[in-house]
Amino acid sequence: MFIDSHCHLASHRFSKDEVPGLIARALAAGIDRMVTLATCLDDVPANLEIATRPAVHACIGIHPCDVHHAPDDAPEQLAAFVADPRVCAIGETGLDYYHPAPEGWADENFRERQRDFLERHFQLAAKVGLNVVIHTRDAAGRESFEDALEIYRRHHSSVRAVFHCFAGSWEEASRVIDLGGLVSFGGVLTFKNAQAIRDTLLRCPAGTFMLETDSPYLAPEPHRGQRNEPAFVRHVAEKAATLRGESPDELARHTNEAAEHFFRFRPKSI
Numbered sequence: 001m002f003i004d005s006h007c008h009l010a011s012h013r014f015s016k017d018e019v020p021g022l023i024a025r026a027l028a029a030g031i032d033r034m035v036t037l038a039t040c041l042d043d044v045p046a047n048l049e050i051a052t053r054p055a056v057h058a059c060i061g062i063h064p065c066d067v068h069h070a071p072d073d074a075p076e077q078l079a080a081f082v083a084d085p086r087v088c089a090i091g092e093t094g095l096d097y098y099h100p101a102p103e104g105w106a107d108e109n110f111r112e113r114q115r116d117f118l119e120r121h122f123q124l125a126a127k128v129g130l131n132v133v134i135h136t137r138d139a140a141g142r143e144s145f146e147d148a149l150e151i152y153r154r155h156h157s158s159v160r161a162v163f164h165c166f167a168g169s170w171e172e173a174s175r176v177i178d179l180g181g182l183v184s185f186g187g188v189l190t191f192k193n194a195q196a197i198r199d200t201l202l203r204c205p206a207g208t209f210m211l212e213t214d215s216p217y218l219a220p221e222p223h224r225g226q227r228n229e230p231a232f233v234r235h236v237a238e239k240a241a242t243l244r245g246e247s248p249d250e251l252a253r254h255t256n257e258a259a260e261h262f263f264r265f266r267p268k269s270i
C-alpha cells in the first residue's frame, strides 16, 4: 500500500542475514515497495543485490559525508550501473554542512568537494535520464539547502530532484516544488518538537511529496531511538494521513503516484 522512498538496506547496521526478514516485515505491514540508496561506490553492489528482490529498487550515489573517501571520478564511475533496471535514481548525493570536515580537510575544501560531486551527479542524471535524491543538513541556518537549491536550479529543466528527510519551511518546500522537484517526509514528522515540519506537510499539495524512513536512522514514534526499518514507514504514513485529514488509502494513492513518477520503476527481469 505504501512506498518507503528512502532507506539504506545495505547499511552496516543491518546484517546481510537480516535483510530478507526486514523486507518480509515491510511487506506484511503493507509496504509494497522500498528504495534502497547506496552512499559510496563500495556499497553499490550490495544495494543492487538487495534490489534483485521484486519489492526493492536501488539508487546509486556518493553521500556528501563520503566524498573524501571517494576517487575524484566517482560520480562518473556510477555511469557503469545506470543501465541496470534495478537502478531507479542517482543518489544519495547532496550537501552536509552539519558534520565537521574529516581529519586533514578544511571545512571550505570539504564543502567545495561536496558541491562539485553534487553538480556531477546532476550532470550524470541529465545524461542518462534519471532523477536525483538530495540530502542537505546544517548545524544552524539553511546554507546547505540554499547551495543545493542553486545547483538544482541549473539542472531543473532536465532533471527532477527530491530533497529527502525534508525539515524546512513551506516557503523553502515551495521553492523546490516550483523547480519541478519534490520533498519527502520521514520519522521526524512524528516527533513532539517537529511542529514546523508538520506545518510544512499540511501545505504541500498532493503529488509534491513522498514518504520515507531513512532507515536505519530516525525511527518514528513509537520506535524513536531504536533502529529504524522500512515497515515503520507505516507510522509516518498514519501520522501524515491524520494530520492532513486524508484516509490512509488516499494518502497512499498520491504519495505512491509521486514516487512512481519520480523513480519510474523499471520492470526487473532478473
Ligand SMILES: [Zn+2]
Pocket: 006, 008, 037, 092, 135, 214
Ligand atoms: Zn539517506
